[in-house]
Amino acid sequence: MKNKGLIITTIAFFLTVNTAYFWEGKLGLFAILAFLILVLVYFGLAIAFVRKLYFAVKEKLVDRTGLIMLSLMAIVLCLTFIFPFGIIDFDKLSGDDLLVAQREGVANCMTTFKLKDNHTFREKRVCFGVTEIKGNYKIVHDTIYFENVELGGHEDAFYKFAVIRPSKFNEDNKQFDLVRFKDFKDTTGHVLGIVKNDLGKPAGKIRTANTGFVQ
Structure with missing residues (x-):
């Protein structure tokens, strides 16, 4: 269940960042709060990824779901770092x-x-x-x-x-x-x-x- 929740959070975060063009202008002053929350979520996902990767390497126990989760998190974290305003220039x-x-x-x-x-x-x-x-x-x-x-x-x-x-x-x-x-x-x-x-x-x-x- 924890892995499932982490996967859902990662996907939701990625979609939110990459659709900012459509919603940021509607929030007004609340846009700053929204971006701060996204930054906190990003660092939270980064910490969770490092922790999961550490235990996976240490215990040499990575099932299929765990491997998919780590790959997904790595891709999302890297793409967000490279394209902080989204992959597509809408x-x-x-x-x-x-x-x-x-x-x-x-x-x-x-x-x-x-x-x-x-x-x-x-x-x-x-x-x-x-x-x-x-x-x-x-x-x-x-x-x-x-x-x-x-x-x-x-x-x-x-x-x-x-x-x-x-x-x-x-x-x-x-x-x-x-x-x-x-x-x-x-x-x-x-x-x-x-x-x-x-x-x-x-x-x-x-x-x-x-x-x-x-x-």
Whole structure:
């Protein structure tokens, strides 16, 4: 029974880690607690594996179930160590990134915003928890409009549109910012630094020196 429980725990742990892409953004502040629990489970499984392996070698008694359990635990522990965020990159499977913008706030809080080639966007905020916001977008002339927004965590609103502008912190117009606005009365906007912009590819838009792209 102990071996069966250990096998079930190992499989459940592996599935939880490798499906984090789908659930981490829904937990908000509780995501940190969930990751701490996963870390504790990982070390618990590692200790159990070493203990089981020690007694198996010492007593030279490894039945078929014990061998399967040790092999399974070794594979899960190694794969999790090598791929702590999961074996499959579900973000890449959801579409190619046409635009990626980021901003680091206080306490190393990070906001990452992506426009996909299938007209969807995804924003991930990591700050004492994980919040994810998804939706669709459309580009009209030099403006990006956000539609069908799915809010995550404790968010109650999202930006209505965004534009790409040359960064204020460089003089050669080679760096661009994504500036998002809550509505047309918003004159300040929220700035994210663009780290990737492939909107100029045939499947996207043509970049210009003033706005970053045109239709």
